Amino acid sequence: MKETSAMLTQDKEKYREVLQVAEKLNRQNPDWVTFFREVLGIEGVVRTAFPTHDALAEFEQSEEFDAIQQILVKLREKRASADADNEPTRVITVRLPKSMHEYLRTEAHDLRTSMNKLCISKLLQVICEDKIPNERSSGTPSRAASPPSSNGSLSGESVSNGLAGGQTTTDMSPFTQPIPQQKQTPPPYKPANPRF
Numbered sequence: 001m002k003e004t005s006a007m008l009t010q011d012k013e014k015y016r017e018v019l020q021v022a023e024k025l026n027r028q029n030p031d032w033v034t035f036f037r038e039v040l041g042i043e044g045v046v047r048t049a050f051p052t053h054d055a056l057a058e059f060e061q062s063e064e065f066d067a068i069q070q071i072l073v074k075l076r077e078k079r080a081s082a083d084a085d086n087e088p089t090r091v092i093t094v095r096l097p098k099s100m101h102e103y104l105r106t107e108a109h110d111l112r113t114s115m116n117k118l119c120i121s122k123l124l125q126v127i128c129e130d131k132i133p134n135e136r137s138s139g140t141p142s143r144a145a146s147p148p149s150s151n152g153s154l155s156g157e158s159v160s161n162g163l164a165g166g167q168t169t170t171d172m173s174p175f176t177q178p179i180p181q182q183k184q185t186p187p188p189y190k191p192a193n194p195r196f
Contacts, residue, residue, distance in 0.1 A: 011058070014049060019064040021045045022071060032075035033087050036124075039068060060126045072124065076117075 022039045030038070040046050046068070050056040059065055108118040 015059060015062050015064040018045055018049050018059070019067055022068045026071050026075070030075070031086060032072060032078075035072060035075050037087065040072075057129075065126075069124070076121075 022035075022045065025035060025038055036044075038044050046059065046065075047056065050059045104115055104118060108115045111118065
């Protein structure tokens with residue numbers, strides 16, 4: 001019991017240390033992209049402090065992580081777009097149903113923001129593993145293992161992250177650039193034991 005309590009105290013102390021690093025960086029008045037990269041990015045302080053999936057998932061449920069997210073929101077309000085020289089822009093492509101596109105467009109309108117900002121805000125949120133469909137159980141071949149194309153994009157509609165100050169556009173209609181799908185035909189039936 002004492003060992004568990006000691007571990008919780010150590011974890012809490014580590015959480016506070018990570019938050020202190022984030023607050024120190026915030027006092028330097030960075031743009032939100034720099035803050036994200038240095039704190040939440042692949043080589044940022046959070047992933048360095050919590051390298052395993054379980055440790056990271058635990059931290060993402062903490063008050064300290066929520067405080068970091070709030071700092072990020074404030075920085076995004078101050079500087080909507082970062083200098084293009086600060087970090088290159090990457091574009092991801094997402095295929096989604098027309099009804100979902102309409103929903104996002106309406107939500108962005110209601111919140112008086114752009115679809116691009118709304119999508120980035122949604123991407124910054126923590127998604128629990130049980131909220132992500134398991135590709136292996138769906139009966140369709142998984143595309144998750146396929147490597148990205150040379151420009152870093154997946155197939156479907158284009159969503160700009162907007163870092164280049166509006167140089168790219170957001171086109172989320174699933175019907176503007178149809179992607180031909182190859183149907184996989186199942187192999188012919190072969191019985192386990194030959195009849196003849």
